[in-house]
Amino acid sequence: MNTAHRNIRPEIRQLDEACANRIAAGEVVERPASAVKELVENALDAGATRIDVAYGDGGKTLIRVRDDGHGMTPDDLPLALSRHATSKIDGSDLLNIRSFGFRGEALPSLGAVGRLAITSRALGADGATITVTGGRVGQVRPEAAQQGTLVELRDLFHATPARLKFMRSERAEAQAIADVVKRLAMAEPYVSFTLSDVSTDTPRQIFRADAAQGALFDALEDRMAAILGREFTDNAIRIDAERDGLHLTGLAGLPTYSRGAAVAQYLFVNGRPVRDKLLIGALRAAYMDFLSRDRHPVAALFLTCAPDLVDVNVHPAKSEVRFRDPGLARGLVVSGLRHALANAGHRASSTVAGAMLGAMRPQTAPHASPPYQMDRPSAQTRAASYQLQAPMDMAEAPAFWTGAEAVSARHDSPDVGHSVPDDAPLGAARAQLHQNYIVAQTARGVVIVDQHAAHERLVYERLKRQRAENGVAGQALLIPEIVELPGADAAQLLALADDLAALGLVIEAFGGGAIVVRETPALLGQVDARALIRDILDDLADLGQSQNLQARIDAVLSRMACHGSVRSGRAMRLEEMNALLRDMEATPHSGQCNHGRPTYVELSLDDIEKLFGRK
Numbered sequence: 001m002n003t004a005h006r007n008i009r010p011e012i013r014q015l016d017e018a019c020a021n022r023i024a025a026g027e028v029v030e031r032p033a034s035a036v037k038e039l040v041e042n043a044l045d046a047g048a049t050r051i052d053v054a055y056g057d058g059g060k061t062l063i064r065v066r067d068d069g070h071g072m073t074p075d076d077l078p079l080a081l082s083r084h085a086t087s088k089i090d091g092s093d094l095l096n097i098r099s100f101g102f103r104g105e106a107l108p109s110l111g112a113v114g115r116l117a118i119t120s121r122a123l124g125a126d127g128a129t130i131t132v133t134g135g136r137v138g139q140v141r142p143e144a145a146q147q148g149t150l151v152e153l154r155d156l157f158h159a160t161p162a163r164l165k166f167m168r169s170e171r172a173e174a175q176a177i178a179d180v181v182k183r184l185a186m187a188e189p190y191v192s193f194t195l196s197d198v199s200t201d202t203p204r205q206i207f208r209a210d211a212a213q214g215a216l217f218d219a220l221e222d223r224m225a226a227i228l229g230r231e232f233t234d235n236a237i238r239i240d241a242e243r244d245g246l247h248l249t250g251l252a253g254l255p256t257y258s259r260g261a262a263v264a265q266y267l268f269v270n271g272r273p274v275r276d277k278l279l280i281g282a283l284r285a286a287y288m289d290f291l292s293r294d295r296h297p298v299a300a301l302f303l304t305c306a307p308d309l310v311d312v313n314v315h316p317a318k319s320e321v322r323f324r325d326p327g328l329a330r331g332l333v334v335s336g337l338r339h340a341l342a343n344a345g346h347r348a349s350s351t352v353a354g355a356m357l358g359a360m361r362p363q364t365a366p367h368a369s370p371p372y373q374m375d376r377p378s379a380q381t382r383a384a385s386y387q388l389q390a391p392m393d394m395a396e397a398p399a400f401w402t403g404a405e406a407v408s409a410r411h412d413s414p415d416v417g418h419s420v421p422d423d424a425p426l427g428a429a430r431a432q433l434h435q436n437y438i439v440a441q442t443a444r445g446v447v448i449v450d451q452h453a454a455h456e457r458l459v460y461e462r463l464k465r466q467r468a469e470n471g472v473a474g475q476a477l478l479i480p481e482i483v484e485l486p487g488a489d490a491a492q493l494l495a496l497a498d499d500l501a502a503l504g505l506v507i508e509a510f511g512g513g514a515i516v517v518r519e520t521p522a523l524l525g526q527v528d529a530r531a532l533i534r535d536i537l538d539d540l541a542d543l544g545q546s547q548n549l550q551a552r553i554d555a556v557l558s559r560m561a562c563h564g565s566v567r568s569g570r571a572m573r574l575e576e577m578n579a580l581l582r583d584m585e586a587t588p589h590s591g592q593c594n595h596g597r598p599t600y601v602e603l604s605l606d607d608i609e610k611l612f613g614r615k
Contacts, residue, residue: 029106029109029110029113029156031059031167031168031173031176032055032058032059032060032063032156032167032173032176032177033059033173033176033177033179033180035059035063035110035114035153035156036053036055036059036063036065036177036180036181037180037184038106038110039053039063039065039106039110039151039153040053040065040180040181040184041106041184042106042107042149042151043065043067043069043149044184044188044191045069046067046069046070046071046148046149047069047070048067048068048069048148048191049068049190049191049192049211050067050068050191050192050193050211051065051066051067051191051192051193051194052064052065052066052067052193052194052196053065053177053181053193053194053195053196054195054196054197054198054203055174055177055195055196055197055198055199056197056198056199057170057199058167058169058170058171058172058173058174058177058199059156059173059174059177060155060156060157060164060167060170060173061154061155061156061199062152062153062154062198063151063152063153063154063156064150064151064152064153064198065150065151066148066149066150066151067148067149068146068147068148069148069149070122070123070148071120071121071122071123071125071147071148071149072118072120072121072122072128072149073122073125073128074125074126074128074140074142076120076122077118077120077128077129077130077140078130078137078140080107080118081107081108081111081116081118081130081132081137082108108132110153111132111133111135111137112134112135113134113156113157113158113160113163114153114154114155114156114157114158115131115132115133115134115153115154115155115158116131116132116133116151116152116153116154117129117130117131117151117152117154118130118131118149118150118151118152119143119145119149119150120145120148120149120150121145121146121147121148122147123147126142127142127143127144127145127146128140128141128142128143128145129141129142129143129145134158170199174197174206177195178195178206178207180273181193181195181207182207182227183266183273184273185207185209185223185226185227186223186224186227186266186268186273186300187268187271187272187273187302188271189211189212189219189220189222189223190211190212190219191211192209192210192211193207193208193209194207194208194209195207195208207227208226209223209226209227210226216249217238217240217249220249220250220251220300221233221251224236224251224300228264228298228300231257232251232253232257232264232298233251235253235254235256235257236251236252236253236254236257236298236299237251237252237253237254237340237341237343237344238250238251238340239251239252239301239336239337239340240336240340241332241335241336241339241340242332243328243331243332243335244325244328245305245306245309246303246304246305246309246328246329246332247303247304247305248301248302248303248332248333248336249301249302249304250299250300250301250302251299251300252297252298252299252300252301252337252340252341253297253298253299254341254344254591254592255287255290255291255297255341255589255591255592255596256591256592256596256597256598257298258287258291258295258296258297258298258596259295259296259297259298260294260295260296261296262280262296263296264296264298264299265280265283265296265297265298265299266299266300266301267279267280267283267301267303268300268301268302268303269303269304269305269310269312269321270303270304270305270307270310270312271302271304272312272321273319274319274320274321275319275320276320276321278323278326278329278330279301279303279329279330279333281330282329282330282331282333282334283297283299283301283333283337284296284297285330285334286333286334286337286338286341287337287341288551288554289554289589290341290589290592290596291595291596292595292596295596299337301333303329303332303333308324309323309324309325310322310323310324311323311324341588341589342588342589343588344588344589344591345585345587345588345590345591420578423443424442424581424582424585425442425585426440426442426447426449426581426582426584426585426600427440427441427442427443427446427447427581428440428441428442428578428581429574429577429578429581432451432571432572432577435568435569435570435571436450436451436452436568436569437449437450437451438451438572438577438580438581440577440581442602444604444605445602445603445604445605445606445607445608446602446603446605446608447581447600447601447602447603448600448601448602448603449580449581449584449599449600450593450598450599450600451566451568451570451572451577451580452565452566452567452568453593453597453598453599454580454584454590454593454599454600455565455566455580456558456562456565456593456594457587457589457590457592457593457594457599458565458580458583458584458587458590459565460558460594461587461588461589461590464554467553471502471504472502472503472504472521472522472523472553473504473521473522473523474501474504474505474506474519474520474521474522475504475519475520475521475522476518476519477517477518477519477520477529480516480517480518481516481517481529481530482510482514482515482516482517483514483515483516483517483529483530483533484512484513484514485513485514485515485533485537486513487512487513489513489537490509490513490514490515492537492540493507493515493533493536493537493540494507494508494509494515500536503521503550503553504519504520504521504522504523504524504553505517505519505520505521505532506518506519507533515533517529517533520532521553523553524553558594562594566580584599584600
């Protein structure tokens with residue numbers, strides 16, 4: 001740096017309003033999707049029951065949000081464009097936030113970086129409009145308008161062209177806008193939403209969700225079906241748990257209905273969409289025992305509490321929150337999800353059967369002509385055909401019908417499996433195929449069970465129950481291992497010493513920042529204690545609570561279950577197969593193996609008949 005400049009004392013200046021608004025816009029309006037989020041949240045705070053969003057060129061040239069909310073009077077419009085002017089709070093208590101917006105920064109920030117026009121009419125008042133371009137506010141003018149507010153933002157970032165260089169493609173920006181609208185629509189199932197692309201002369205509707213009706217869970221399922229598809233709601237379980245002022249509701253996918261990336265996880269705090277590391281870690285921990293590391297759960301979870309139990313004023317974008325008691329929030333998510341998954345019992349996702357039907361369905365020529373009516377058998381012909389298909393008496397069976405066919409016939413006879421209840425969910429075993437797959441008949445169709453995967457899960461759950469009842473035995477190290485750590489890390493670990501001891505890891509203070517490891521879990525065998533301690537600390541830094549040691553122990557129990565379960569290739573007697581089916585019905589999580597794969601597939605009789613063209 002030049003010496004002359006170093007000796008010049010810099011002068012402190014008061015930035016003008018336009019510059020201050022552009023700085024604020026850098027925090028609040030990162031991209032077009034951020035502008036849409038602020039405007040839609042304003043509409044929701046205004047009590048809107050219908051919100052229509054339109055964009056042009058990925059939101060770069062136009063963003064339009066129309067609502068039927070309370071609206072604003074002509075006197076309100078200039079004030080709404082002033083920084084820190086808001087109707088949401090009175091400024092006396094920043095912890096009592098009951099609205100989406102409260103900072104009073106969105107509209108002046110948008111007006112500072114684009115061309116903004118607001119048209120509004122409140123009940124009993126005249127309609128009016130106001131414009132602002134690059135921070136310069138125009139005059140209020142009368143305008144014919146319906147009750148509610150229409151906001152149009154054109155040429156976003158025209159006043160700060162450097163920001164345009166950081167914009168992504170129009171397709172990526174449009175996708176981000178759709179994601180924002182859908183997340184807010186999830187939080188408000190009783191509000192109608194539409195999203196349209198008006199980049200061309202022919203507008204194209206991207207998304208529509210009509211206001212749901214009925215009770216909360218019914219409305220939530222309808223809205224989730226509209227956004228995530230009926231397949232999700234068909235394969236999700238309802239979550240409803242409460243503890244010490246926190247209430248968790250929502251829908252969570254079965255472990256067998258998972259994704260290869262964490263792209264379908266939607267978290268809300270007091271109706272506000274958030275991307276919170278604590279809650280994401282809790283969701284992952286809840287499914288830790290059911291999914292392999294490369295699979296991710298699908299969930300939409302809503303955590304509600306009194307406003308003073310959570311701080312939403314952490315960041316101007318309001319996408320992060322801070323709980324007064326983080327451990328309570330995390331524990332509620334983990335326990336609530338695990339309890340609901342346990343109550344799901346042996347249930348597995350219906351998509352498994354759908355995939356199987358797709359694999360079994362015969363391929364047809366792409367341009368095959370439909371069959372002529374004369375090619376379809378008449379009703380009388382079909383009836384005669386079905387009569388011939390009726391089971392014959394074994395005494396009348398042809399001489400060549402022997403071996404496996406005779407075994408199958410015996411399994412199909414009425415007295416086989418007579419002790420199985422008619423309403424047993426997994427039915428009565430009829431046969432074993434390839435010494436690995438159990439075929440059972442239910443009241444509604446057929447179930448095919450992977451005997452090894454199913455029994456592996458049963459043994460694993462039994463081992464976990466034994467661990468919970470008796471604890472994890474530790475093995476004393478012949479030479480205790482001393483691990484040097486920063487003082488804060490050592491204190492954090494020692495605060496968890498009792499919890500770690502219950503899992504077989506015994507540590508003690510060793511002066512300064514060092515700890516000494518005296519015992520490690522016997523189940524793990526020979527273990528690198530230093531590396532284990534580091535992994536636990538990494539978990540604590542990432543999630544606020546370590547699951548690493550328990551995950552390692554569970555992995556050992558899983559391997560033990562694999563070796564102790566019925567192997568593939570072993571012939572099973574009918575009573576053994578039925579005993580396995582009854583065990584599955586009585587054991588939580590038996591619908592998936594230890595790695596999240598399904599243990600059985602169920603095909604309805606209707607689906608089977610469709611495969612054979614009967615329906």
